[in-house]
Amino acid sequence: MSIRQFPATHPLPDWRNFGVMLRVLLGVNALALAAALLQVPELALWPSRFVDLAAIVEPLLLISLGLLSLGRGLLWRLPLRAGQALVLVLAGGLAFALYGYWGWLLPDDAGSPWRAALLAMTAAALLLLYFDLRSGAFDPAQTEARLAALNARIRPHFLFNSLNAVLSLIRARPQQAEAALESLSDLFRAAMRDPKELVSLGEEIELAKQYLELEHLRLGERLSVDWQIADLSLDLLIPPLMLQPLLENAVYHGIEPTPAGGTVHIAITRRDDALCIAIGNPVSGPTARTDGNRIALANIRERLALYYDLEARLEIEHGITAYEVRIVLPWPKKNR
Incomplete structure (x- = not known):
């Protein structure tokens, strides 16, 4: 593209x-x-x-x-x-x-x-x-550079936490540590992908699962995940790194501050001529991390505007006990 x-x-x-x-x-x-x-x-x-x-x-x-x-x-x-x-x-x-x-x-x-x-x-x-x-x-060069900067947003704290989790596994479970390093490598390879290239929905889901597996290494039973994927083609093309930043927010702002942990809910459905991606997490009360959440959401909004203009939108529903972010993308025209 x-x-x-x-x-x-x-x-x-x-x-x-x-x-x-x-x-x-x-x-x-x-x-x-x-x-x-x-x-x-x-x-x-x-x-x-x-x-x-x-x-x-x-x-x-x-x-x-x-x-x-x-x-x-x-x-x-x-x-x-x-x-x-x-x-x-x-x-x-x-x-x-x-x-x-x-x-x-x-x-x-x-x-x-x-x-x-x-x-x-x-x-x-x-x-x-x-x-x-x-x-x-x-300008095309500036737009591509801006997209590259927006895509490369895996937080440093995630990198350090993941490396520490891998180090703790090297002696006790070396095979699991090797698999975790491969997943971490895939995440950073995705962050450095050409920003003008769309990826399949299946690739995005697989990358999201790899990310959640890495987070599960350090959070253990505090993190559980509920996937709800409708019967739709996983070959649909979408912008890269749509799921991972939202999942990172859900873990960082919803699961980590909660002593008992919680469940991250992911629902991917089709509504008429739109692809809907919803990611929800529990809320344990006010947190000092809200500024980082706003920055990440503004990042995604800007990328959606560059890819789709006004045809895509990002919606937020903030309740007392739950927080949900929804991305609505136009159904790809070639698949209509």
Whole structure:
């Protein structure tokens, strides 16, 4: 996967992405709102004029977004300027055709189709300029470096604790110590993986299990784990290191401060067109480690924004006795 395929970094936007659609809708309606303000002789008439303009603009906008979504693959295969030109032609052509149709139905009320086409192409050009400038702010090299920094977040205390646990096993149980070192090596190899490469859900689950096994070495019976994985394909591609940081938080903030320990619950399900990952842990009361938890969650939110724009989200449910974090990812389009 190229870094240029992330929604935030591509100069010609992914018209199927919810964040792109929302920005286009807001941008065009903001232009219509400004146009309505310029057209009315007094401010009291502004809302009604905007409603009149919206009745004209919205059908054109929705049809354009639908066609651009269908043709996104073709547009991305074209050279950038050719793709942008095609978007302008589509916007102008649709505006001309719709105004021509309205002029045939209501000859007294319709305006010039050429004027409508020019206005539609101007609005499309402004939006394309915005997306071009926005992609420039996400330079590929800087974005890849940022993702690498965000991915490499296995805490030093985990490394030291794991090494101490392995040292305690070397003489008594050398084979288990060797297996633990191999698991630790896999975790750090995953942290150094190319950040623009997606991994399979199965790989993420296996890495998470290796992490939990390492934590079990030092926490013993205080740590128990409850896996609930729905019947779905483990070949689904997701960003790397989605599970491990959340499990690390669950152990560090939920299990370690509790003398009796507790159970970490992991549920992976599909809801409509979304993959849902929920990780819960017990809460024993206020803890001084909450700042680290907020930093980790902000880290994951930023990575989700770089990978999916607004199509993914992170939800938190903090109760009196339990804490749960949910990641909701869009179901991969190739699997829809």
